[in-house]
Amino acid sequence: MRLGLYTVSGVKRLDMCPCALLGDRASGKTTFLGLLYAAQVKYGTGIRDDFRFHAPSPTLNMMSAVYEGMKDARFPSATLKEEITELGFVFGYLRPIVGKLPHYIREKDWIQPFSTLAFSAYDVSGEDIEEFIETGIAGKPIIQQLLKSIVVVVLVDCSKMTMDIDTPQYRKMISYDSTIAKLLVAFQTYKRQEASRLEAQGIYGDAPTIYPAFVLSKYDTLRDDVLLRLGLHRGFPPLSDKRARRDYAEALLRVFLPQTLSQIRGGKVAGVSMDKAAYFLSWVRTEMHEGMDVVGAPRIVRTAFRPDGGGEPEFSFDEYVAFIEHFRDIAHRIPDEIRDAEKFAATAV
Amino acid sequence: MSASRSGRFFPGVYIDGPSSMVQVLIVGDRESGQATFLTLLYAAAVKSGSGKADEFRFHAPIESMETASLLFQQLMAGAFPDAVTKQGIHELILQVDSSRSRGGFLSRLRGKEGPSSLSELRFTLLGALDEELPLMLKGSVTAMGGWKNILDGDVVTLLVDSTKLAAKVEGSEISPMSEYDASAETLMSAIQHLRQRDDRRLVYPTFAFTKFDRVNPDVLKAANVGSSPPRIDDRARTTYAEALLGHNMPKTVALIRGRVKEGPGFAKPAYFFSWVRTEGSQPGRADRIRLRRAELSGWEPEYPREEYFAYLGYLENIASRTRA
Numbered sequence: 001m002r003l004g005l006y007t008v009s010g011v012k013r014l015d016m017c018p019c020a021l022l023g024d025r026a027s028g029k030t031t032f033l034g035l036l037y038a039a040q041v042k043y044g045t046g047i048r049d050d051f052r053f054h055a056p057s058p059t060l061n062m063m064s065a066v067y068e069g070m071k072d073a074r075f076p077s078a079t080l081k082e083e084i085t086e087l088g089f090v091f092g093y094l095r096p097i098v099g100k101l102p103h104y105i106r107e108k109d110w111i112q113p114f115s116t117l118a119f120s121a122y123d124v125s126g127e128d129i130e131e132f133i134e135t136g137i138a139g140k141p142i143i144q145q146l147l148k149s150i151v152v153v154v155l156v157d158c159s160k161m162t163m164d165i166d167t168p169q170y171r172k173m174i175s176y177d178s179t180i181a182k183l184l185v186a187f188q189t190y191k192r193q194e195a196s197r198l199e200a201q202g203i204y205g206d207a208p209t210i211y212p213a214f215v216l217s218k219y220d221t222l223r224d225d226v227l228l229r230l231g232l233h234r235g236f237p238p239l240s241d242k243r244a245r246r247d248y249a250e251a252l253l254r255v256f257l258p259q260t261l262s263q264i265r266g267g268k269v270a271g272v273s274m275d276k277a278a279y280f281l282s283w284v285r286t287e288m289h290e291g292m293d294v295v296g297a298p299r300i301v302r303t304a305f306r307p308d309g310g311g312e313p314e315f316s317f318d319e320y321v322a323f324i325e326h327f328r329d330i331a332h333r334i335p336d337e338i339r340d341a342e343k344f345a346a347t348a349v
Numbered sequence: 350m351s352a353s354r355s356g357r358f359f360p361g362v363y364i365d366g367p368s369s370m371v372q373v374l375i376v377g378d379r380e381s382g383q384a385t386f387l388t389l390l391y392a393a394a395v396k397s398g399s400g401k402a403d404e405f406r407f408h409a410p411i412e413s414m415e416t417a418s419l420l421f422q423q424l425m426a427g428a429f430p431d432a433v434t435k436q437g438i439h440e441l442i443l444q445v446d447s448s449r450s451r452g453g454f455l456s457r458l459r460g461k462e463g464p465s466s467l468s469e470l471r472f473t474l475l476g477a478l479d480e481e482l483p484l485m486l487k488g489s490v491t492a493m494g495g496w497k498n499i500l501d502g503d504v505v506t507l508l509v510d511s512t513k514l515a516a517k518v519e520g521s522e523i524s525p526m527s528e529y530d531a532s533a534e535t536l537m538s539a540i541q542h543l544r545q546r547d548d549r550r551l552v553y554p555t556f557a558f559t560k561f562d563r564v565n566p567d568v569l570k571a572a573n574v575g576s577s578p579p580r581i582d583d584r585a586r587t588t589y590a591e592a593l594l595g596h597n598m599p600k601t602v603a604l605i606r607g608r609v610k611e612g613p614g615f616a617k618p619a620y621f622f623s624w625v626r627t628e629g630s631q632p633g634r635a636d637r638i639r640l641r642r643a644e645l646s647g648w649e650p651e652y653p654r655e656e657y658f659a660y661l662g663y664l665e666n667i668a669s670r671t672r673a
Contacts, residue, residue: 134415259421262399269407
């Protein structure tokens with residue numbers, strides 16, 4: 001999907017690769033986006049200049065408002081969340097070969113220096129999605145856009161993970177599992193059908209692939225009894241140990257999102273590989289009063305002032321950077337598939 | 350390595366879809382637990398498909414996911430399928446990677462089995478045999494609902510409601526299962542008759558004893574068998590099952606046993622046992638499924654998962670024979 005010229009962030013002539021960010025209501029989507037904004041502002045203004053970020057102004061306004069609120073120790077308000085219905089942003093990664101070019105060549109208009117991924121955030125409880133799942137017809141543009149996604153980011157709300165099966169949280173989690181599993185199967189079906197159509201036109205690409213990423217949101221609220229029951233320790237394995245991270249996250253998904261996990265693995269059976277799943281944490285520290293229940297809305301703990309900054313929300317910054325970096329390789333790899341799709345679209349006309 | 354039509358290789362990705370399909374017809378009488386059987390089958394697939402060992406992979410097509418996930422949700426909330434959901438269940442399709450039974454992980458890694466090890470298992474609920482025999486079996490040339498699949502069925506799974514099993518009936522007394530037995534015999538002989546000119550393949554009869562935790566102990570005693578069935582791989586299982594079926598479903602058993610004389614018709618039957626534990630029932634309230642906490646895992650219903658997994662394995666073997 002070619003979206004023309006972007007100049008705001010220096011990301012030029014985008015081959016947009018759609019990516020979906022899925023989350024249940026109150027799963028921490030807005031907070032996630034606010035913290036992601038904070039992380040990418042900090043990370044994207046580094047000396048290397050190999051990552052850039054762009055968002056349309058409504059999204060940018062909201063993300064910065066969320067972040068500003070967090071700097072005042074507040075979580076995003078419900079009113080703020082309702083102000084905007086569609087959230088989207090673009091990650092741009094400097095192409096490796098471009099990075100080696102002299103700066104004056106890099107600046108030329110004919111250079112496409114960045115591989116890009118366009119994220120759109122969806123509320124999976126939304127009526128559009130439910131309607132699609134029930135009817136199987138992707139009539140609305142938002143659903144068509146969603147199905148074209150190559151990257152699927154699923155937010156999993158750790159505060160709803162409970163061993164008490166008679167609670168609404170448990171029931172919500174089981175219901176969320178069904179919805180996400182169905183959506184993933186819909187993604188697989190769509191990708192497989194698209195690949196078949198391309199093949200019928202004599203256009204052969206690689207095996208269809210979807211890159212799933214799970215973000216365990218509100219990780220700090222994960223209950224001790226859940227961890228104990230599953231034989232897990234508190235603390236996610238380090239970023240360097242991908243296997244341990246996968247094992248840890250899958251231990252949670254196996255209990256709370258079993259259908260989703262089975263259909264991720266079953267992607268290969270459906271002819272669409274989803275095996276390259278990645279797992280990330282999201283947490284933001286909140287004020288705790290020992291032995292006392294917090295009265296009113298929880299307040300965010302902020303870092304102490306230092307010479308290089310401070311007064312910022314204390315959150316899992318490294319995980320957010322890892323999240324950003326995880327998509328670098330994917331962004332560089334995807335355009336071939338997009339070009340195949342474009343070629344197909346052109347021949348179909 | 351599996352190859353697409355383009356000639357490119359995609360290790361372990363089944364780009365060309367299933368290479369064999371097994372049509373499973375599920376038959377039972379009213380309240381024999383057809384919907385619960387299908388629910389537990391899906392639950393067993395989910396449990397194994399999300400297991401730590403990653404030895405079993407399956408895909409549920411989107412047309413099956415809506416119903417399957419609803420059934421699963423109800424199960425995990427401790428509820429049996431409700432009447433509305435039951436009305437909506439006609440079919441469940443599972444596409445299964447069969448390489449686990451022939452080399453497992455290494456085989457899948459190498460992709461040696463390739464696309465040939467992908468099977469589609471298509472389960473069709475035919476309906477309650479005791480309520481009405483389909484018109485088709487009464488001579489009509491038209492068939493309604495799942496009955497249209499009779500001619501294409503590879504496996505017929507007869508659900509046997511264990512609560513209706515009786516000890517040997519003396520004299521002129523009618524066995525509680527006699528009507529079901531007669532209907533099942535009619536169905537099986539119709540299938541045999543319809544297939545007489547079609548020697549393409551065998552029909553595989555399977556008996557699934559449902560609600561086996563509620564079988565009358567006197568029945569077991571009279572049949573001179575233990576309280577729990579022999580292990581799946583134990584040959585004594587056939588003896589055990591036949592001891593229970595012998596005087597409860599004599600006509601059906603006799604018809605299937607006579608397979609050799611009648612020519613290519615039925616394969617040797619297989620037997621499976623199912624149950625799901627329930628909470629103590631309270632007056633005026635529906636039975637609830639008891640959920641247990643599994644070791645280092647979450648909640649799951651108390652049911653014989655290994656029986657369902659064996660059933661899936663049995664069907665996969667049939668699929669591999671079909672391929673051969």
